[in-house]
Amino acid sequence: MKKQGIVHGQNGTALIITLLLVTVLMSLAVEFAYEVYIEAAALSNWQNAQKASLLSRSGQTLSLNYIKDFKNQPYTYQKGIDVPVEKTFDENGSLTIKVIDENSKFNINSIIYPNGLTNEKALSSLQKLLEYLNIHPSLAMFIADWIDPDSEPRAQDSEYKAKNSYLWSIEELKFIPMLRENKVFETIKPFITVYGNGFININTAELPVLASLHKDMTKTLAEKIIDYRESFPFEDKTHIVRVSGLEDIGIQMQDTITTKSSDFRVITTATVNEIIRVVESVLNTSLSVQYWRET
DSSP: OHHHHHHHHHHHHHHHHHHHHHHHHHHHHHHHHHHHHHHHHHHHHHHHHHHHHHHHHHHHHHHHHHHHHHHHSSSOOOSEEEEEOOSOOSTTEEEEEEEEEGGGSEEGGGGBOTTSOBOHHHHHHHHHHHHHTTOOTTHHHHHHHHHSSSOOOSSTTTTTTOOOSOOSSGGGGGGSGGGOSHHHHHHHGGGEESOSSSOEETTTOOHHHHTTSSTTOOHHHHHHHHHHHHHSOOSSGGGGGGSTTOTTHHHHHTTTEESSOOEEEEEEEEEETTEEEEEEEEEETTOOEEEEEEO
């Protein structure tokens, strides 16, 4: 009986050891399979990301055709185009191209001349733009001091840590204390730029920008410009005087307006198997790149 008990004990121990070994092996197998799965998923995501990135860059190249077309037109009357490219790139691939006219916006850098002096007319337009957007016009002084090369403040603390140089991106405005409040920046963002020649395209500018073009410009007159161009896009900037009420003001505005745009923001968005890549650039009609960002 004693010997039989020893045998049973040994068998039980062997069974426990076997179960432990099986458990360890199963854990190793599961861990290995999981690592293989993770690596395979990572590789797949990487491949999809590379495809999406290349596809988005291809969209930038494709956009050149639209910009070339804008260049060949006698005037520009579209603020932007949004084009889903109707072509099968991959089983689950898609591409959209968005082209935005930067000359439809107010160029912040235009408030300071290259020699460092203030462009009073442009500064006044910026103040009017801010007023129209229900933002205190004194913010224009802070922006001017941020850009101009001197250290003379136009308002209290307006020269604090100022860049004293032209902006490379409108995002830099967030460094100005009065613009750190995101709501203020997001309100003004759609209507300003740092690109272009400083001329505003009256065929594509939105109401707030049009309302800022002259000290005597009213919302009603700006709306008349929009109504007029919907039927008769301006082929020449001198045609602005054809709008009722702008016979005199229109003449004074002609040194700040244009009817043909030269700078465009291009945003291409590519999706491959739910992986998204976006390329954003600013190009001019000479097809030179002024800005490029990939996300």
